[in-house]
Amino acid sequence: MNDTPSAANPPKAHPLISATPKSFSRHGTTMAWYESGSGHPVICLHGNPSWSVLFRPLFKGLGEGFRVISVDQLGCGQSGTPEGDYGWRLIDRINDFGAFIDHVAPGQKVSLVAHDWGGMVATSWAVRHPDRIASMTLMNTAAFRLPPGKILPRTIDWCRAPFIGPILTRGLNGFLKGAVLYCTTKPLSSEVARAYLAPHHDWASRRSIMEFVRDIPLSPDHPSWGTLLETECQLNFLRDKPILLPWGLRDFVFDADYLAEFQRRFPSAKGVPFPEAGHWLLEDESEAVTREIRQFLQKSVSGSQT
Numbered sequence: 642m643n644d645t646p647s648a649a650n651p652p653k654a655h656p657l658i659s660a661t662p663k664s665f666s667r668h669g670t671t672m673a674w675y676e677s678g679s680g681h682p683v684i685c686l687h688g689n690p691s692w693s694v695l696f697r698p699l700f701k702g703l704g705e706g707f708r709v710i711s712v713d714q715l716g717c718g719q720s721g722t723p724e725g726d727y728g729w730r731l732i733d734r735i736n737d738f739g740a741f742i743d744h745v746a747p748g749q750k751v752s753l754v755a756h757d758w759g760g761m762v763a764t765s766w767a768v769r770h771p772d773r774i775a776s777m778t779l780m781n782t783a784a785f786r787l788p789p790g791k792i793l794p795r796t797i798d799w800c801r802a803p804f805i806g807p808i809l810t811r812g813l814n815g816f817l818k819g820a821v822l823y824c825t826t827k828p829l830s831s832e833v834a835r836a837y838l839a840p841h842h843d844w845a846s847r848r849s850i851m852e853f854v855r856d857i858p859l860s861p862d863h864p865s866w867g868t869l870l871e872t873e874c875q876l877n878f879l880r881d882k883p884i885l886l887p888w889g890l891r892d893f894v895f896d897a898d899y900l901a902e903f904q905r906r907f908p909s910a911k912g913v914p915f916p917e918a919g920h921w922l923l924e925d926e927s928e929a930v931t932r933e934i935r936q937f938l939q940k941s942v943s944g945s946q947t
Contacts, residue, residue, distance in 0.1 A: 652719035657836055658693065660700045660709070662719065665744055667737060670721030674712040674745070678703070681775065681942050682746040685711035686738060688757020688782065689853035690817040692718025694836045695756065695923055702931035707938060712741050714759070716849025718840050729852035731865040734762045735769075742766070742773070750775040752942055754934065757782050757895070757920070758853055765868065767882075768875035776883040776941040778934055779903065781895040781920050785873040787859070788898045797894070800854045810851040811844045824920040826891050833924070876906050883941035884910035887930050889918030911937065 652662035652673035660675035675693050677700045685696040693711035700709050713720040715727070715737055727733060742751060752775045755763035760782025767774050787793075800809050800816050809815040821834050829837070841847045858865040884907050888900040897914070904912050913933050918925035 652713075655694065655836070657833065658697045658700065660697075660711070664719075665741075667740060668715065668723035668727050669725070670715065670723050671719075672712065672715060672721070672737070672741060673719035674710055674741070675700070676708065676710045676745075678705070678708050680706040680708050681938075682708045682710060682749055682751045683938065684742060684746070684751050684753055684763075685709070686753065686755040686759030686763045687711070687714065687717065688755075688759045689717070690820050690841065690850045691757065691837065691921070692840060694718070694833070695921065696754070698923060698927040698931045699754065699934065702928075703935050703938065710745055712738075714738075714762075714849070716846075716852070722846065722848055729849075730856055731761065731765065731858070731868045734758075735765045735868070738762050738766050739770070749773070752776040752778070752938060754778040754780075755782060756780040756923070760784060761869075761872075764876070764879070765872040768872055768878050771878040771882070774879065774882050776885070776938065777879065778885040778887065778937065780887050780922060780930075781889055781892050781899070783895060783899055783902075784876060785902060785906070786869065788902045791898060793857070793859070794893060797854065797857070800851075801857065806854070807851055810854060811847040814838075814841065814847060816850050816854060817841055817847070820920075823893065825924045826889075826917055826919045827925050829924060880907060880909070883937070885934065885937040885941075886910050886912040887922060887933055888912065888914050889920055889922035889925060890914050890916050891918060892920040892922075895920065 652664050658675050660677035664671045664673045687695050692713045696711040716722045753763045760779045764784035800806050821837050856865050858869045886903055890897050915922055915926045923930050
């Protein structure tokens with residue numbers, strides 16, 4: 642594979658994102674990211690169905706001393722969709738993220754800011770490279786098996802089903818349209834809603850949405866179950882790291898029980914619940930969440946190698 646700067650299908654500047662678009666080649670396609678500022682690298686990773694537009698408040702809001710980078714996972718945002726034998730599994734996403742970090746911040750300590758599937762991927766990379774972690778901010782995500790007694794909403798089960806799942810996620814675009822409607826408690830503006838919808842405009846461009854949903858490991862026979870268990874069993878490698886947990890409590894999946902599980906596993910982590918925020922808490926409480934992250938980073942990465 643070629644992990645070099647890419648001139649093919651370069652990402653375009655976006656009116657909502659105050660950062661410079663860049664890209665490099667990965668799995669024969671373009672992996673896009675946005676970057677602003679200089680200093681300690683803060684690397685943001687989104688989940689499903691989302692892209693770097695979620696982190697737009699951080700480009701302006703973190704202030705001086707931080708090099709803010711947000712990457713679009715393959716098949717999302719302005720990144721291309723890999724062809725051929727790409728696996729679409731958690732381990733593939735971890736490897737993609739690791740290659741990206743080595744490209745933009747080789748050998749450096751980094752602070753990770755991650756949400757939803759991005760949290761699973763980023764934490765999985767972090768437990769395998771704890772010496773590279775300066776701090777972590779995890780929002781409405783998981784890095785372990787479902788907490789006791791928890792089940793996924795039936796709508797997600799439908800999107801995972803063999804026949805109806807592709808129709809819902811790729812044909813009707815139901816997963817993404819549902820997210821735009823229900824992942825916030827405050828309605829998105831039409832401009833922001835269009836920004837989330839735009840990258841996935843047809844059947845082909847929605848493959849990543851479907852594959853993320855399919856790759857949720859719920860039982861030992863799932864291909865990503867072993868990767869999940871490996872991550873869960875190594876979470877103790879991060880116990881001494883500065884960890885911030887901003888959390889939207891009106892999330893219909895990653896609710897307060899997930900926040901409690903993270904706090905059980907990371908007793909020194911700072912939990913910051915937002916009672917009126919939904920899954921996309923950076924949309925519902927952008928100023929407050931950005932302020933918490935900025936203050937956390939200013940304190941936690943003081944003296945870190947950059």
